[in-house]
Amino acid sequence: MSKQRLEAFTxxxxxxxxxxxxxxxxxxxxxxLAALRAGLPVFLAYALSFANVxxxxxxxxxxxxxxxxxxxxxxxxxxxxxxWLSLVPFVIRWMDDTHFAPMPTAAYGVVLVLSSxxxxxxxxxxxxxxxxxxxxxRAVGRDLKAKLSLSVYAVAIPLAFVHSWIALxxxxxxxxxxxxxxxxxxxxV
Numbered sequence: 001m002s003k004q005r006l007e008a009f010t011x012x013x014x015x016x017x018x019x020x021x022x023x024x025x026x027x028x029x030x031x032x033l034a035a036l037r038a039g040l041p042v043f044l045a046y047a048l049s050f051a052n053v054x055x056x057x058x059x060x061x062x063x064x065x066x067x068x069x070x071x072x073x074x075x076x077x078x079x080x081x082x083x084w085l086s087l088v089p090f091v092i093r094w095m096d097d098t099h100f101a102p103m104p105t106a107a108y109g110v111v112l113v114l115s116s117x118x119x120x121x122x123x124x125x126x127x128x129x130x131x132x133x134x135x136x137x138r139a140v141g142r143d144l145k146a147k148l149s150l151s152v153y154a155v156a157i158p159l160a161f162v163h164s165w166i167a168l169x170x171x172x173x174x175x176x177x178x179x180x181x182x183x184x185x186x187x188x189v
Contacts, residue, residue, distance in 0.1 A: 001070045006078055007061075013082045014057045020089040021046055021053075026096070042096040045108075048172060049088050052112065055178045056085060056119060066135035067126050077125040081118035087111045105167050106160035112171065113153045120146060149174045 025046055028035035060081075091111050094104040120143070127137045140146075152174050160167035 001075075003064055003067055003070050006070055006075065007064055010060060010078060010082065011057075014053060014085065017053055017086055017088060018050060021049055021092060024089050024093050041100060042092070045092050045095055045100075045168075048168075048175060049092050051175045051179075052115075052171075053085055053088060055175060056081070056115060059119070059178075060122075063123060063126065063136060066139060068130055068134070070126065071129045073125045074122065074129055077118070077122040081115065081122050084111055084115040084118050088115075100164045100168070102161045102164055105164040106157045109153050109157040109160060109167055109171065112174075113150060113157070116146065116150050116153065120150075145177065149177065 025042060026039065028039050088111060091104060091108040095101075095108060098104050123136070123140060123143075127134060127140075130136060152170050156167040156170035159170065
């Protein structure tokens with residue numbers, strides 16, 4: 001099977017997710033800096049979420065760049081990833097509406113964990129389709145960075161019930177680690 005339709009579909013869904021996120025933001029109730037400052041927490045959550053969705057999209061793009069073929073399992077794994085990413089706008093809105101209460105902040109972490117798991121499943125299904133010696137298999141190796149990210153997310157979720165800002169800080173730390181360019185795939189091409 002060709003991968004072009006999968007790439008185009010994924011790009012479209014991610015564009016819609018990002019659009020929904022920004023359209024879901026509330027306009028400030030005033031025209032001064034104080035009104036704008038009141039919306040700062042949700043703007044920062046939006047920026048973090050935009051970065052997270054962008055990180056998944058960027059890694060997805062690189063992964064498909066070295067993918068030679070796909071099959072039905074890959075298609076379903078990709079849909080599973082897109083499902084979890086599509087919940088990001090929902091949890092941002094929930095966090096905003098509850099002023100970053102523990103449960104919505106933890107739910108944000110759950111969505112990030114499940115998106116990460118879905119990404120790993122997609123990666124593994126592509127490797128299974130293309131073989132253990134494929135470019136992708138050689139590039140990702142043991143994928144320590146992904147495992148570490150999942151671990152930090154898993155720690156952050158219960159910490160949201162201690163204090164929401166601790167969990168949010170850990171979500172930021174994970175995003176920041178993915179801003180460091182990962183040259184594994186680019187170096188194998």
